[in-house]
Amino acid sequence: MNKIIAFFALTLLVGCNTENVDTTPTNPTEEAMYFPPNDGNVVWETKSLSSLGWHSNAVQPLVDYLTLKNTKSFMILVNGRIVMEYYLNGHTATTPWYWASAGKTLTATVTGIAQDEGIININNKVSTYLGTGWTSAPLAKENMITCKHLLTMTSGLDDSLGDDVSPANLQYKADAGTRWAYHNVYVKLQDVIAQASGQTWTTYFNNKLRDKIGMTGGAWIQQDGLSVYWSTTRNMARFGLLALNKGKWNNTTVVSEIYFTDATNTSQNINLAYGYLWWLNGKTSFHLPQSQFEFPGTLIPNAPSDMYAALGKNDQKIYVVPSKKMVVIRMGDAADSVNMALSDFDNVLWQKINALYQ
Structure with missing residues (x-):
C-alpha cells in the first residue's frame, strides 16, 4: 500500500474543538512568510486547504x-507552510532521491554566493580560474567562454558528445554566446569555485548553502561520471523556499537578491525561457535540450506565467510561483518515458494543481 502523508491542518487535529476556528480563506500574499527551523527539528508548520479556500475534492x-x-514524493508549500505532502510508491519522508539536472540550480546559486564574496566574477573567462586547456577548443575560442556562458548554456561547445566533460570531449562548435545548447559543461563552475575558494566544492557548498538553510543529510554523489545531488523531499523544498524568497532564508541573505533576480530572468537572447540554469515560464518562445529548434509559446501553458523551475531528468521538479507564494516539489521515476527535463507531464500536472484553487 502506498504510504501517504497529507497535511490538512484543521482536519488532522484529532480531538480538537474546531467550533470557533476561523476558516475564512487567507490571502497568501498578505500572510507572513514561514521558514522551518534549521536545528533538525521535524516540526514544520502546516496550512489547511480550507484556510486557503482550496477545493478538497480536487485532491484525490x-x-x-x-x-x-511513478511519483515518489510531492509537496506544496504556500508562504513556506506545508499544504500537501505525499509519499507514494514505496517512498518515505526519510529516503533520499536524486535531483538530476534540477540540481543545476544549486550550482547556479553557489556561483552567485562566490561572486557575492568576491572570489569570482561570472563575466571572467573560465580559464582565469582553471587555466588554459580545460577544453580542446582552439585557445582563442576557449578564451571567449566566460562563467556566465556556462550559467546560460551558451558556451558554444559541442553538446552532441555526451556527458563527459574531460578536455578531449569539450570541443568547439560555435563562438561562445552565439548558440544555446543544453550541456553538462556547466559542472565546470564547481571546479571554478573550488579553485577560487581553496576548498573542495562539497565543503564550500555545505558551508555556504546547505547548512545555512538546514538541508541536513543531502550529499553530492558521483553518478555516470557526474556529481549529482541527493536529498530528502523536504530538503529540496527548503531550497525551493530559498528560491521563492530570492536568496533570503528568514532574515539571512544567502545569495544576493540582485544575482538571484538575474538568475531567474532571461539570460540571453536565444532561449528566452532560460536564466542561470533555471527554466522560465511565460516567455514567447523556448528551446529544449538536444534541439536547436525554437518553439513558439510558453514553456508550460497551464502553469502560472511568473513561474521559474528547476527541472531534472525523469521528472524531478522544483516549481516556484512568486505570485502565489508557492513552491511545488515532485520527485520520482520518469512519468512516461525517460526525458531530459520537460514532458507533457508538466502541463497535465499543472492542470490538476490548478483545480485545487481555481
Whole structure:
C-alpha cells in the first residue's frame, strides 16, 4: 500500500474543538512568510486547504495522477507552510532521491554566493580560474567562454558528445554566446569555485548553502561520471523556499537578491525561457535540450506565467510561483518515458494543481 502523508491542518487535529476556528480563506500574499527551523527539528508548520479556500475534492484526482505517473514524493508549500505532502510508491519522508539536472540550480546559486564574496566574477573567462586547456577548443575560442556562458548554456561547445566533460570531449562548435545548447559543461563552475575558494566544492557548498538553510543529510554523489545531488523531499523544498524568497532564508541573505533576480530572468537572447540554469515560464518562445529548434509559446501553458523551475531528468521538479507564494516539489521515476527535463507531464500536472484553487 502506498504510504501517504497529507497535511490538512484543521482536519488532522484529532480531538480538537474546531467550533470557533476561523476558516475564512487567507490571502497568501498578505500572510507572513514561514521558514522551518534549521536545528533538525521535524516540526514544520502546516496550512489547511480550507484556510486557503482550496477545493478538497480536487485532491484525490491529483494524488491518483501522481501515483499513476511513478511519483515518489510531492509537496506544496504556500508562504513556506506545508499544504500537501505525499509519499507514494514505496517512498518515505526519510529516503533520499536524486535531483538530476534540477540540481543545476544549486550550482547556479553557489556561483552567485562566490561572486557575492568576491572570489569570482561570472563575466571572467573560465580559464582565469582553471587555466588554459580545460577544453580542446582552439585557445582563442576557449578564451571567449566566460562563467556566465556556462550559467546560460551558451558556451558554444559541442553538446552532441555526451556527458563527459574531460578536455578531449569539450570541443568547439560555435563562438561562445552565439548558440544555446543544453550541456553538462556547466559542472565546470564547481571546479571554478573550488579553485577560487581553496576548498573542495562539497565543503564550500555545505558551508555556504546547505547548512545555512538546514538541508541536513543531502550529499553530492558521483553518478555516470557526474556529481549529482541527493536529498530528502523536504530538503529540496527548503531550497525551493530559498528560491521563492530570492536568496533570503528568514532574515539571512544567502545569495544576493540582485544575482538571484538575474538568475531567474532571461539570460540571453536565444532561449528566452532560460536564466542561470533555471527554466522560465511565460516567455514567447523556448528551446529544449538536444534541439536547436525554437518553439513558439510558453514553456508550460497551464502553469502560472511568473513561474521559474528547476527541472531534472525523469521528472524531478522544483516549481516556484512568486505570485502565489508557492513552491511545488515532485520527485520520482520518469512519468512516461525517460526525458531530459520537460514532458507533457508538466502541463497535465499543472492542470490538476490548478483545480485545487481555481
